[in-house]
Each structure stands twice: as structure tokens, then as C-alpha cells.
Amino acid sequence: MGIFSSDDQKSETDLGTATGHNQTDTALLAAKGNLEKRRGRGRPPKDTAAPADNAPRVNAASGDLARLFDPTVWTPLVRLPADAMVALTGREFWNLQDKEAAALGASAASAAQYVGIENPKSLAISLFLVSAIVVYGPRALKELDARRAERAEAVKLK
């Protein structure tokens, strides 16, 4: 060949002493190894075979997480700020309409799917904590409000 032969660059042609067949095997193994690492950069594996370390494998498409991505699960969560303000202020305009809450819930469920793929355990734990706040939070605020009112009433009567 020898075209482009006159150049001031040095040519690095040391390829070692491995035979062609060994180089093929080496290349295949390297490709397979790097492909597995590539999967770990954010792509879930196609198969869901149990891993050797017995840790539960979660596939975002499996039934395990399907419930977490149900919009009806997210609707109470996205209503939380509004419900909290109703409890604190008593002002009706803080109440969300059902379709407003449904729209927020659907978009939150979509966003959660991407977080879920990356870190499903954290998502599940976060979802539980937020659900607990949704259920107990407004009630706790109303309780505090009620006790404040009772103390004020008690002071008046004295």
C-alpha cells in the first residue's frame, strides 16, 4: 500500500505477539465485557434471571413496580400541598378539582417511571414516606389547629 507515506508522524504498529485466532477471542471477550458494563450505564437487562447474590432484582416493567407507576397512587401525593393549605387556612380556593389532581397525578407517575428505572428501592421508600405524610399530615395540622382553638377558648373563660 504505502500511500500517505510521507508524513512527519511516527507510526505505532506494535501489536504484540498474539496470533490472529487469539486476537479474535480476546476481542470477543472484551466486547462482551464492555457490553455488560454498558448495560450498567442505565439500560435494564432483557432477561430477569436471579443474580448470584440473591438480592431481589427489580424490573421496571414487572408487576412489582407497576403499582408504583399507577397515576391513582400519585394523585393523593400531588394533592398534599393543597390539602395542607385547606387544613391550615380553611380557605376553599385551595381545594383542587378532581381533574386538576388527576392531571398532576398522571404526570407525576410518568416522571416516577424514569426515577424508578434508575433507583426503584429509593422510589418505593420515598413513595411510602410521602404517602404517610399525605394521610397524616393534614389531620395533624387540623389537630394542632383544634388544640390552639381550645386553648384560646380556655383562656377566654378564665
Place this chain on the structure above:
Amino acid sequence: MNRAYIIVVGNQGAGKSVWTKKYVSATDRLFVFDPTGSYDVNYDFVDTLEAVLDKKQSKFRIGTIEPEDAEIFGDAAFGTGKCTFVVEECGLLFKRGEIIEPWARRLIFMGRHPEVDIVFVAQRASSIPIDIRSQANRVISFRQTNSDDVRALKEVFGKEFSAELSTFPDLRCLDWELGSIKKYDLTIDGEPRKSTTEAVNTLNDTDTDTETETEED
């Protein structure tokens, strides 16, 4: 074993990707590194590549836009053999003056054995490392306006024709292969327009004349 080792160079928009896409249009075992994601290949390649490496799939056209995947493709091409590997914008992977990584050196210098055809595409001929350029058995050049690039191509096309390169319109190229040079325009589909094809030179140690013949449609 013969393999195609092709370098395609040309300024942006001059036609090098048009040529390359046409060249590989019928290839049924194809790896493409293409930062623009414009080839007709499957860029969601992970599962397909796994099947190819496990020898469960023999035909494939896969691509990646990420430079860090080029090594996987290079190793896979070498390991599976009888395929074509296109490297678009090879300046993103290989810098002149820098040592070429082992996976690439293996492909460049030993790729003939597993019959891996390679196409390196670059905007500037002078930016391609000498190790990559030195193995080429075919060089396609579209418009090159930089004097360093024209100078780099002088060895291939000769002084007279390399000087023309800076004046080429889009889709016109010089095609050097095994000592003979043709000049032609491409259609938008990448086909050479027969009416424009000229055999402009046949390299010969004693030949200093230019022979020109024109083919009609």
C-alpha cells in the same frame, strides 16, 4: 484475503456521508459510529449486539452516537468478522499525534484476517493519523479547502488533481482505488452520475500523461 479499507474525506456538506451511506446501503453486517445518528441502522443496539456476540444473530445493522461505544463496536467487529465498520467523524476518536488505542490498532492492522471492511470518514485529510491513513486501499475525496489537507492528498491524487479539490462543488469527488483515479458527481442518492465519470489518471511510474474518457448515460 482482501478487505476494503476506505478513507472518505471532505468539507462539511460536500458529500462524504452521502457516498458512505450509499456504499453500505446493502451491507447486512454493519457497525456504525455516527455522532449525528443519521444512518439507517438500529441505534438501540445493546440486545442486538448481545445476540450477535452469542452467535444467535448473523445479520445486523447497528450504530451508536457515543464515542465510548466505539471500542465495543471495534472489538465486536474484529471478534465476529466478515462485517463492515463505519467510523464517521473519526477525528472524534483518533487525534493526530496521539497513540491509537489497542482495539483500534488491532482492527486497523489485523482486520484483514477476520475480513473486517473499514470506512473512516473525516472532514480533513490531514487530521487522520498516519497509522489509519497508511492502510487505505481506496481514498475518496470531496472538496478540501485547507492547504494542509490538499497537500496530504497530493500523494494519492497527484499535484494537478489535488489542486482541483478546493474548487469542487458539493457531491463531486475523486476516487482513488488501487492506482486508478476517477472523478464523478454523485446523485442525491449517492449513485455516481455516469455522465460525469472520468477515469482521470492511472498511476504508473513512467506515465505523466492524463487519459480522460467520458461515459454516457
